[in-house]
Amino acid sequence: MAEHWSHPLDTLPFDTVPPAGHYGVADMTGVAARRIEGLSIATLAPARGAEAAITETMRQALAMELPGASRAVFAGARTLIGTAPGRWLALSSLDRDIAGTLRAALGPLAAITDQSDAFIALDLAGPKVADTLAKGALIDLDPRVFLPGMAATTVLAHIGITLWRREEATWRLLVARSFEAALLRFLVSSAAEYGFELDARG
Amino acid sequence: MRIPCPYCGERDAHEFSYLGDATPARPDPAAPDAQDRFFDYVYLRDNPAGAHQEWWYHAYGCRQWVQVERNTLTHAVAGARLARDARDAAGDAAGNVPGDAS
Numbered sequence: 001m002a003e004h005w006s007h008p009l010d011t012l013p014f015d016t017v018p019p020a021g022h023y024g025v026a027d028m029t030g031v032a033a034r035r036i037e038g039l040s041i042a043t044l045a046p047a048r049g050a051e052a053a054i055t056e057t058m059r060q061a062l063a064m065e066l067p068g069a070s071r072a073v074f075a076g077a078r079t080l081i082g083t084a085p086g087r088w089l090a091l092s093s094l095d096r097d098i099a100g101t102l103r104a105a106l107g108p109l110a111a112i113t114d115q116s117d118a119f120i121a122l123d124l125a126g127p128k129v130a131d132t133l134a135k136g137a138l139i140d141l142d143p144r145v146f147l148p149g150m151a152a153t154t155v156l157a158h159i160g161i162t163l164w165r166r167e168e169a170t171w172r173l174l175v176a177r178s179f180e181a182a183l184l185r186f187l188v189s190s191a192a193e194y195g196f197e198l199d200a201r202g
Numbered sequence: 203m204r205i206p207c208p209y210c211g212e213r214d215a216h217e218f219s220y221l222g223d224a225t226p227a228r229p230d231p232a233a234p235d236a237q238d239r240f241f242d243y244v245y246l247r248d249n250p251a252g253a254h255q256e257w258w259y260h261a262y263g264c265r266q267w268v269q270v271e272r273n274t275l276t277h278a279v280a281g282a283r284l285a286r287d288a289r290d291a292a293g294d295a296a297g298n299v300p301g302d303a304s
């Protein structure tokens with residue numbers, strides 16, 4: 001381990017979103033977090049009895065399979081995540097308005113609500129993501145158990161999140177915007193021993 | 203203690219909030235003895251040592267009501283199903299499902 005480093009939370013006001021930069025152990029980055037900008041987000045819930053019709057329409061119009069459990073499916077720049085029976089989150093970095101895209105495809109089959117301003121989306125990469133998340137999670141995030149494509153709406157450091165594993169070494173999560181400072185504070189604190197990079201440029 | 207949510211999988215009990223006994227059935231408000239039966243329904247509960255059917259709300263997960271069979275002596279959970287499935291199984295659209303009492 002590198003030589004002495006002062007704890008990053010010592011100088012970080014608790015109600016302020018931490019600025020971009022490197023925290024904790026110098027000269028290594030066990031976790032790199034990036035706030036994903038420009039993501040369009042919506043919730044999708046079928047009208048009563050319309051679940052089969054929606055599944056078929058999503059296949060034909062968007063070439064996406066609605067996950068039947070708490071899983072994430074990816075199609076290009078679009079992601080669908082199951083969050084409850086008959087409830088999904090749709091995310092897109094392609095559509096300026098994913099709610100509008102869904103509404104155009106599904107019409108009265110579903111209730112669609114824009115959530116783009118409700119959440120902060122974080123991309124987490126690096127060899128120590130699972131170890132870091134494990135410090136605040138109540139579910140088993142061992143990379144052999146929580147596999148790519150799995151998703152969970154759960155708690156991290158007492159904060160409600162939706163977490164999914166996009167690739168082998170890439171995890172993503174959504175957290176309510178008002179909890180951004182608290183959640184990043186947890187990440188800064190928990191990943192400091194591995195070296196933590198927030199919003200690295202380039 | 204962990205509760206096997208039928209949608210989310212096994213989750214820590216801290217993700218849930220507890221309501222209580224899942225067996226009382228809402229009486230018919232038009233019955234002549236409705237007032238007495240509602241008193242029982244609202245206030246009277248058994249306190250069994252052993253198997254207990256109870257409602258848990260998965261507040262930090264899928265936000266569904268779950269009917270859980272828990273042993274009150276050991277906390278062993280014998281099974282869980284979504285309230286909507288329990289209601290469908292009961293074949294009673296006005297069934298005793300919390301949050302659906304309207």
Ligand SMILES: [Zn+2]
Pocket residue numbers: 207208209210211260263264265266
């Ligand atoms: Zn659940």
